[in-house]
Amino acid sequence: MxxxxxxxxxxxxxxxxxxxxxxxxxxxxxxxxxDKILRVAIMGLGSYGTRVAEAMKDCKRAKLVGVVSGTPTKIADWQNKYGIPAKNCYNYENFDQVKDNPDIDVVYMTTPNSLHKPHCLRLAAAGKHVISEKPMALNAVEGREMVDACTKAGVHLLVGYRMHFEAKTLEVVRMQRAGDFGKTLFFQGLSGFIIGDPTQWRLNRELAGGGSMMDIGIYSVNGARYMLGEEPIWVTAQESKTDPVKFKEGVDETITFQMGFPSGAIASCLSTYALNYLDKFFLNGTKGFAEMQPSTGYGPIKAWTNKGPIEREHITHQTTQMDEMAAIILDGKKPVIPVDGEEGLKDLVIIDAIYEAVRAGKKVEIK
Known part of the structure; x- marks a missing residue:
């Protein structure tokens, strides 16, 4: 004894x-x-960074503790509003110094698309976990570099797929996987809004990497994959443009695209910056259907099936997202729908293929 x-x-x-x-x-x-808390710094203090910061006020597992910005006045404002200490504030020139700051676990990049890769590589080298807004990069080549850099550094790379944690979305996915709709053979995704300020970065090819497809269109690309539970093997796509002044060369206004899946399922989707009221998912199977409208907006999401409406409490998406990402990073939790860099890379491969299909005017196989 x-x-x-x-x-x-x-x-x-x-x-x-x-x-x-x-x-x-x-x-x-x-x-x-x-009891562990994920300590978060937000990089890019624009409208979406602000939305995430506000949502995190209600988080149980994640806390805003730092910022990265090129605008000193924004840093000062955020310090006052969120109680952020000066030692946790950085600009785009010196944020590599975050490697010496043990009070920051992860940096959430809400910056323009073209900055995701270079900033991610620097953060990985500093030993910090990374959350990237979507799309994760300008193309699949850049995305692969990001995944490899974070893997080599031993840090998490997550992507801001907030819908992967939304309760009604998860219920539709559960029903599809359980076979409630029979064999699902058709998905429709409509994603669009009328974009405003023509000088914003989303309409700058160098910063955005494209137009609507590199912003709102990714919701239909990603939604088709998790709603059907398969990866596409081919795409076709067509581009149309009604305002070539606002939507310059390389900045797509509207793209319609189709995806084919191994089971024989087809997805028919629309991505546009020219029309409002386009936020709809429709999934059809041999035994039933699911419809969501709005399907990816900030909420509340509305969803129903052939069995009736789906009722779930609406919680601010970014609040749930950040708490769930805290569980992934701190506890090793496995989400129902992945949100890691490999998931982000799959969307980039498809978007690359969509742009190639537009250029080539023919079906493009996805390898």
Missing amino acids: DNRRVFLKKAGISTLALSLPYATTLSAMQTQNE
Whole structure:
């Protein structure tokens, strides 16, 4: 018995802990784990960065502790509003110094698309986890560089797929996977709005990498994949433009695209900056259907199936997203729908193929 006590003491395990029921001990361990808080710095203090910051006020597992911005006045405003200490504030020239700051776990990049890759590589080199807004990069080549850099550095690369945690979305996905709709053979995704200020970065090819497809269109690309539960093997696509002054060369106004899947399922989708009221998903199977409208807006999401409406409490998407991402990073939780860099890379491969299909005017196989 004495030898056993000595062993337990060295191992840091008490005899009391071993005498407790397994479930009680496990519960205590989980509670201790849930006490950990993910400490977040936001890079890019624009409208979406502000939306994430406001949502995080209600988070249980994630806390805003730092900022990265090229605008000193914004930094000062955020310091006052969110109580951020000066030591956790950086600009785009010196944010590599975050490597010496143990009070920041992850940096959430809400910057223009073209900045995601270079900033991600610098953050990975600094040993910090990275959350990137979508699309993760300008193309699949850049996306692969980001994934590889974070893997090499041993840090997480996550993508801001907030809909992957939205309750009604998850219920439709659960029903599809359970076979409630039979064999699902058709998906429709309509994603669009009328974009405003023609001088904004989203209409700058160098910063955005394209037009509507590199912004709102990714929702239909990604939605088709998680709603059908498959990866597409081919795409066709067509571009149309009604305002070539506002939508210059290389900045797409409207793209209609189709995707084919191994099961024989087809997705028919629209991405546009020219029309409002386009936020709809429709999934059809041999035994039923699901429809969502709005399907990806900030909410509340509305969803119904052939069995009736889906009712779930609306929680601010970014609040749920950041708490769930905290669980992924801190606890190793596996989400129902992935949000890692490999998931972001799959969307980029498809978007590359869509642009190639527009240029070539023919079906493009996805390898």
